[in-house]
Amino acid sequence: MAMSGGNAIRGTRVGAGPMGESERGETAPRERIPYFCANGHETRPSFAAEAEIPEFWDCPRCGLPAGREQAAPPAAPRNEPYKTHLAYVKERRSDEDGAAILDEALARLRANREL
Structure with a gap:
């Protein structure tokens, strides 16, 4: 028996149909806020417009704390040596x-x- 070249459901999962706002509801208005770390990385997480914007955000590239001011990013935290x-x-x-x-x-x- 010959198999056809394509399969209509290949690469999909249950419930992975086309989803639109009709299925999920309206999306809240969002805004992207820039954060800058001491290594010069910039990240722009998205927040709901009415959400409280945090002062600091962890840089997803290096893990250092990132702040809102590019000219004065927060300093890297000082790691205390392990004490017995x-x-x-x-x-x-x-x-x-x-x-x-x-x-x-x-x-x-x-x-x-x-x-």
């Missing part, structure tokens, strides 16, 4: 505090062992 739990503890307690706490804990353990 011990580093945070050392910020809160001095070595003397740590030694005192250790001595207290050891004294409690020794007292419990004698019981």
